[in-house]
Amino acid sequence: MFTQEELRKYAETLWWGLSTARTKPYQPGDFVLLRFDTDALPLAETMFELLVEKGINPVPRQNMTSNMELSFYGKGTEAQLTHIPAGDKEFVSNLNGLISLIAPSSLTHLQNVDPKRIGQAAVARKFMRDIMEKREQTGEFGWTLCIYPTKALAEAAGLSMDKFKSQVVKACFLDAENPPAKWAEIFEQSEKVKRWLNNLEIEHINVKTENTDLIVVPGKDRRWLGVSGHNIPSFEIFLSPDWRGTEGVYYADQPSFRSGNFVEGVKLTFEKGIAVKTEAKTGGEFVAKQLTLDEGANRLGEFSLTDRRFSKISEFMANTLFDENFGGDQGNCHVAVGASYADTYAGDQSTLDDAKKNILGFNDSALHWDLVNTEQKIVTATLKGGEELVIYKDGQFQHD
Secondary structure, eight states, X not given: OOOHHHHHHHHHHHHHHHHHHSSSOXXXXXXXXXXXXXGGHHHHHHHHHHHHXXXXXXXXXXXXXXXXXXXXXXXXXXXXXXXXOTTHHHHHHTOOEEEEEEOOSOSSTTTTSOHHHHHHHHHHHHHHHHHHHHHHXXXXXXXXXXXXXXXXXXXXXXXXXXXXXXXXXXXXXXXXXXXXXXXXXXXXXXXXXXXXXXXXXXXXXXXXXXXXXXXXXXXXXXXXXXXXXXXXXXXXXXXXXXXXXXXXXXXXXXXXXXXXXXXXXXXXXXXXXXXXXXEOSBOXXXXXXXXXXXXXXXXXXXXXXXXXXXXXXXXXXXXXXXXXXXXXXXXXXXXXXXXXXXXXXXXXXXXXXXXXXXXXTOOOOSOEEEEEEOSOOEEEEEETTSOEEEEEETTEEOOX
8 A cells, every 4th residue: 555665655644643743842761642544554664663773662552443333332331331340541641642544444343232332431541632722731641543545434435545545645745755844834824824814803704605604703712733743644723612602514525434424415404502413415314413422412522614725635534634624716714513622621631620621611521523515604703892804715715
């Protein structure tokens, strides 16, 4: 699939992402979890070698195969679904980093499994994500992830393996002589956008497309983030809004795969921050069940925009990592129902406890599901004092 040179460039890019994502520099002896799917083994081996060269202690862990997942979620008892092995809490509490290599051999093997069973396992393990989030807030932890092309992904996207791989190469700048240097350029360009947005006193944002008319309230003490190294690739500029201010209709024209289910044409209607109505051309019952996973599953945890000048992704890739960063002709807007990102808090991260999150309207959930709109759009910000300003149009931020 990849040449050894491409694998090395991919690994170096992931190291750039991991190092950029953590506010404190990595030190020799730090522990980094290297989690990977079976088909990503060539990249995992290259990444492992690079981590060793950096003086890092890599901890390799292979994810469950599709058959293992089917056995676990399909046949596991409630006790098995929610059981946490001894030592997992202590292990996560001492991790300094996580690199996840996603290479699914199937996207539909769980389609006949009750989504609530999958959700049950996710809820039971949410505490580990909370631990990592808190460690990230103190600068002790960083993470990044990527995908490795597989036949299942290419077929789901309706692309040949060669075309799918070419999208990965272009999007991650693996065709550049020095991919990390190219990512550093994108990082600097995104900094200009974020500074501009963060200097605006925005009361609320209105997104209008042919099928969307949505109001989002950024909320108090928020900051726009993006191109932080957390995802490879990542071109989005995002924040976690005050979920209580969400009003109107949001439509995801781009399909997605989740928990073995294919979903298309999702339409959500929000009132007073809650998705009171869910519709979909395909997978409507699944969508409805996902949004009842827990109390926060039917609220917004993220609002994001991608500038088409940053992203070279021009095809549906059947994977959220790429699809939420779609560039194409019109860029994209995406929202996520479920969990918010605590690092979008503009104040002292160490003071952001659960009580403050609740006061500020940061959403909490075991779910985080990105829903992407690639339609032509105008995004207008209403500033304090009532002035309206178009911040995004025809796939581009309007900061120039």
